[in-house]
Amino acid sequence: MDHVISGVAKFQKEVYPGKKATFQKLANGQNPEVLFITCSDSRIDPNLVTQTGPGELFICRNAGNVVPPHSNQTGGMTASIEFAVAALGVSHIVICGHTDCGAMKGALNPEALSGLPHVKEWLGHCRVASEVVKERCGHDELSHEHLEEVTQENVVQQMQHLRTHPSVAAKIATGQVKLHGWVYNIESGDVLCYDEKTGKFEAMDEAYAEEQLSR
Ligand code: ZN
Numbered sequence: 001m002d003h004v005i006s007g008v009a010k011f012q013k014e015v016y017p018g019k020k021a022t023f024q025k026l027a028n029g030q031n032p033e034v035l036f037i038t039c040s041d042s043r044i045d046p047n048l049v050t051q052t053g054p055g056e057l058f059i060c061r062n063a064g065n066v067v068p069p070h071s072n073q074t075g076g077m078t079a080s081i082e083f084a085v086a087a088l089g090v091s092h093i094v095i096c097g098h099t100d101c102g103a104m105k106g107a108l109n110p111e112a113l114s115g116l117p118h119v120k121e122w123l124g125h126c127r128v129a130s131e132v133v134k135e136r137c138g139h140d141e142l143s144h145e146h147l148e149e150v151t152q153e154n155v156v157q158q159m160q161h162l163r164t165h166p167s168v169a170a171k172i173a174t175g176q177v178k179l180h181g182w183v184y185n186i187e188s189g190d191v192l193c194y195d196e197k198t199g200k201f202e203a204m205d206e207a208y209a210e211e212q213l214s215r
Pocket of ligand 1: 039040041063064065098100101102103104
């Protein structure tokens with residue numbers, strides 16, 4: 001913990017002075033263009049990977065980059081998504097999964113989660129991904145070799161869950177919000193992007209060859 005505490009002092013002394021104007025501008029409001037939903041995994045740094053700074057990404061993180069489908073029960077994700085979309089007016093939502101995801105390993109093998117009842121219940125929101133992969137590959141059980149496919153399918157299914165949220169559905173229907181599904185590779189730094197037309201994940205430069213990310 002010591003380096004975390006000394007890091008704050010270093011930030012205040014060495015980093016903040018050079019960016020004072022930015023922080024002063026941000027002090028009275030935010031206007032992020034992107035809601036970025038990713039896993040809590042410590043190896044993902046959304047601002048580093050996207051080369052963005054304070055004020056640019058509204059970030060929601062949880063184990064497995066899960067978006068529970070809309071229900072009348074309020075949860076933190078539901079409230080944060082509604083705030084980002086309806087109050088802040090983000091125009092893009094990224095769901096970013098990643099390689100070597102512990103949550104996805106849990107989704108492959110829920111029996112191993114008996115000592116983690118809340119994780120097990122939470123990952124029930126990913127069951128749809130493992131069922132799709134099971135059906136596609138014709139296996140009753142999934143193993144480590146299916147991790148990549150389940151990770152990708154989970155991103156696709158959480159995008160589907162996003163569309164069940166009324167605030168999101170309204171903005172998608174009127175072309176004000178666009179959804180993006182990504183998988184970040186921790187080892188290589190690559191980001192694969194879901195192409196809705198082909199139903200496949202492809203390299204970022206291919207996925208965004210024809211369109212600009214920002215409108
Ligand atoms: Zn993860």
